[in-house]
Amino acid sequence: MALQQNPRPLTGNHSPASHRGTAEQAASRNETAGRALLRTAAVLRILTAFTFLWAFFDKAFGWGYATGAGKGWVDGGSPTMGFLSGVSAGPLEGTFHAWAGDAWADWAFMLGLLGIGVALLSGIALRPAALAGTAMMALMWAAEWPPARHLSDGAPSMSSNPIIDYHVLYAAVLVLLAVALAGRTWGLGQAWARLPLVRENRWLL
Numbered sequence: 001m002a003l004q005q006n007p008r009p010l011t012g013n014h015s016p017a018s019h020r021g022t023a024e025q026a027a028s029r030n031e032t033a034g035r036a037l038l039r040t041a042a043v044l045r046i047l048t049a050f051t052f053l054w055a056f057f058d059k060a061f062g063w064g065y066a067t068g069a070g071k072g073w074v075d076g077g078s079p080t081m082g083f084l085s086g087v088s089a090g091p092l093e094g095t096f097h098a099w100a101g102d103a104w105a106d107w108a109f110m111l112g113l114l115g116i117g118v119a120l121l122s123g124i125a126l127r128p129a130a131l132a133g134t135a136m137m138a139l140m141w142a143a144e145w146p147p148a149r150h151l152s153d154g155a156p157s158m159s160s161n162p163i164i165d166y167h168v169l170y171a172a173v174l175v176l177l178a179v180a181l182a183g184r185t186w187g188l189g190q191a192w193a194r195l196p197l198v199r200e201n202r203w204l205l
Contacts, residue, residue, distance in 0.1 A: 022042070036114070041182040042123075048173055049120030052133075056113035057155065062063040073110060080105045088152050090145030112136050123187020126204050130178040134171040 058065050059079040069171030073076040084100035087093050099105045112132055119129035147162040159165075176182075185188025189205075198204045 042185040050118035089148035123183025124192040
């Protein structure tokens with residue numbers, strides 16, 4: 001007697017069409033999430049650019065915020081004198097005092113702010129900007145010296161964290177933007193990457 005075996009019916013959850021639909025939905029969700037991530041990185045890039053550019057223009061023209069009116073760089077003021085001369089902790093305290101107000105320090109600081117800000121805003125040269133920005137943040141971290149519990153005069157430093165402060169976070173953001181190629185969304189990163197010089201020197205991306 002022949003045995004008749006009924007094949008297992010295909011349910012909606014296991015049909016090939018269902019699998020294709022699920023895969024397409026997953027791919028669509030991933031694509032949407034990817035676009036959202038790129039746009040978020042672009043917004044973060046632009047906001048960070050504004051931070052650096054604001055610091056540059058305020059110090060250059062004395063807009064009355066961190067730099068008082070009439071005390072800007074164009075008025076003969078020094079962008080580094082106030083900050084570096086006020087360093088009061090850390091092993092580089094004397095070094096920063098010696099640098100305070102020097103022309104080379106003023107130019108290096110201001111060109112760094114401007115260059116990093118323009119690179120972030122335009123979306124080009126994010127790797128050099130991340131390198132320069134990290135170096136700048138490291139020096140500023142050393143100037144404030146968060147590990148110190150007391151200043152050189154014995155007063156409490158009021159440090160909120162001995163290791164991670166906003167300088168470290170800024171450096172991390174700059175590196176993240178460079179790694180994520182954040183200049184290709186709402187920026188000139190793609191056009192920049194196609195230049196022959198940049199294609200031959202990928203560190204310029």
